Amino acid sequence: MITTPILVAALAVAVLVVLGIGVGYVVTLGVGGHGLDARLRTASYLFRYDDALEWLGVRAARRKAAVAELRANMADALEDESAAVVVARLGDPRQLARDIEAGARGPRPMLGVAVALCVGFVVTLVGIVAADAFASGVAAAADANVAVEGTSGILPGYRFEAETDAGGQIAAMSMTASLGVAVGIPLLAGVLAAAPWRAFRKERA
Amino acid sequence: MRYLTIPSTRFHHEDVNDLDPQMLKGLVSVLLLRLIAQAEDYGYALVVRLREAGLADMAEGTVYPALSRLERLGQVESFLVPSEKGPARKYYRITPVGEDALAQGAAGWKQLSQIVTTLLEGDRP
Numbered sequence A: 001m002i003t004t005p006i007l008v009a010a011l012a013v014a015v016l017v018v019l020g021i022g023v024g025y026v027v028t029l030g031v032g033g034h035g036l037d038a039r040l041r042t043a044s045y046l047f048r049y050d051d052a053l054e055w056l057g058v059r060a061a062r063r064k065a066a067v068a069e070l071r072a073n074m075a076d077a078l079e080d081e082s083a084a085v086v087v088a089r090l091g092d093p094r095q096l097a098r099d100i101e102a103g104a105r106g107p108r109p110m111l112g113v114a115v116a117l118c119v120g121f122v123v124t125l126v127g128i129v130a131a132d133a134f135a136s137g138v139a140a141a142a143d144a145n146v147a148v149e150g151t152s153g154i155l156p157g158y159r160f161e162a163e164t165d166a167g168g169q170i171a172a173m174s175m176t177a178s179l180g181v182a183v184g185i186p187l188l189a190g191v192l193a194a195a196p197w198r199a200f201r202k203e204r205a
Numbered sequence B: 001m002r003y004l005t006i007p008s009t010r011f012h013h014e015d016v017n018d019l020d021p022q023m024l025k026g027l028v029s030v031l032l033l034r035l036i037a038q039a040e041d042y043g044y045a046l047v048v049r050l051r052e053a054g055l056a057d058m059a060e061g062t063v064y065p066a067l068s069r070l071e072r073l074g075q076v077e078s079f080l081v082p083s084e085k086g087p088a089r090k091y092y093r094i095t096p097v098g099e100d101a102l103a104q105g106a107a108g109w110k111q112l113s114q115i116v117t118t119l120l121e122g123d124r125p
Helices: A004-029 A035-055 A062-076 A083-090 A093-102 A109-141 A177-194 A196-200 B021-038 B045-050 B060-072 B096-120
Strands: A147-151 A159-165 A170-176 B076-081 B089-094
Touching: A035 A062, A035 A083, A035 A093, A035 A109, A062 A083, A062 A159, A062 B045, A062 B060, A062 B089, A083 B076, A093 A159, A093 B060, A109 A147, A109 A170, A147 A196, A196 B096, B021 B060, B021 B076, B021 B089, B045 B060, B045 B089, B060 B076, B060 B089, B089 B096
Parallel strands: none
Antiparallel strands: A147 A159, A159 A170, B076 B089
16 A cells, blocks of 8 residues: 555655756756856756757757757857856857758657647637537527537537436537547648658758 | 867957948858868867957857858868867868868959949049
């Protein structure tokens, strides 16, 4: 049997592990030998730069090389200037990533997943709102013990079924989603955003 | 193979601090090709050399994208050199394509600068 103290201890261990991984990541990613402030600033910059490259669809190997090059350059720049100045001279990491990788972009899987999830969420939300509107309409009719079926104009292929009880209130409600709309539209949006065809396109200047 | 260590950050020439960044951007590629043709070097050292030449406000955020573009165009190629201070440095060397681009860029700049000088120094009506 798992007791509360065991759960608390397990949670504490999990938090410590996550913190340890985070600190280890900062120590690994940041430029060493220049104090904690420099390490944190450079780690933060490199993390955001890497993240921006990933969102731009830069291939993993190229991304790794780009981050390593920037880390080496930052390490040398820190010999001459403070971390704050070094970071300031580089500018916004997202802009730097865009400038460096302009014309050399590959597929954007992360963006594709994010767009697919967002569109899927919106489609689901619209379905729920449509179902609620349908149920409200059925309830407003106040007919007792009836089963009503209907469709939605804005979500083709969706079917709604509602049953009322003896008092004319909704007793059961169901919604049948169209696979093409519920999955197909988010998938299509995700694929368009991810731009997988970029993997086959020759890099341009 | 020639490597260049980071030179002093003291400026030996009169610093040029008030140049239009947009005007400089168009010239960075040619300047980088010239510096790399003189001696193979890596990103930050090239920034320092540009600053020593008088472009004191030359930012890394301008130079690194230009280097990346030159490499993508095949005008320079890169190789890693281990560093005692930290991560391996990515050195750049000029390619034959880069030599051609440098020659074209230098000729274009001379022509343009002559025209601009003539226009700027000509008698006003």
